[in-house]
Amino acid sequence: MEEFSPQVEPSPGLARMLAQRAVKNLAKKTVKSAATSTMSIKLFIAMVIFVILMLVALVILPMMVLNMGDSRYSFITGGQISIFGEAEIPAEFLPIYQEAEAKYGVPWNLLAAIHRVETSFSQDVAVSSAGAIGHTQVRP
Numbered sequence: 001m002e003e004f005s006p007q008v009e010p011s012p013g014l015a016r017m018l019a020q021r022a023v024k025n026l027a028k029k030t031v032k033s034a035a036t037s038t039m040s041i042k043l044f045i046a047m048v049i050f051v052i053l054m055l056v057a058l059v060i061l062p063m064m065v066l067n068m069g070d071s072r073y074s075f076i077t078g079g080q081i082s083i084f085g086e087a088e089i090p091a092e093f094l095p096i097y098q099e100a101e102a103k104y105g106v107p108w109n110l111l112a113a114i115h116r117v118e119t120s121f122s123q124d125v126a127v128s129s130a131g132a133i134g135h136t137q138v139r140p
Contacts, residue, residue: 078098078101078109079107079109085112089112089116090121093112093115093121094112097112097115111136118135118136119136122135
């Protein structure tokens with residue numbers, strides 16, 4: 001026995017309305033999904049920044065404070081001269097750098113690095129094109 005099913009063709013207006021509803025629903029779901037994933041990314045970035053700040057606060061800062069007196073590990077003083085430094089830095093400048101470190105608190109190896117970069121340890125002391133002068137090329 002055959003079932004009777006009436007053949008009703010939807011009108012073009014009804015089909016268009018159903019398609020528009022489907023598109024709206026899909027758009028709403030997409031926007032919600034995008035907002036959720038954007039929130040997740042922002043939350044992840046905030047957590048990474050928080051972890052980095054906590055690492056600095058709980059590990060690096062105490063290390064700096066505790067090692068102030070030990071020049072071998074301190075971030076504040078120049079420490080011991082390396083093998084590279086012994087070969088590269090002229091011996092006549094070491095006492096000058098170390099005296100400046102003691103007097104002004106600037107690490108001697110930082111002073112040596114500036115002196116090396118700016119004038120190759122006084123091999124090229126001239127007025128720069130920017131008007132900087134002297135061994136560390138300071139602008140007047």
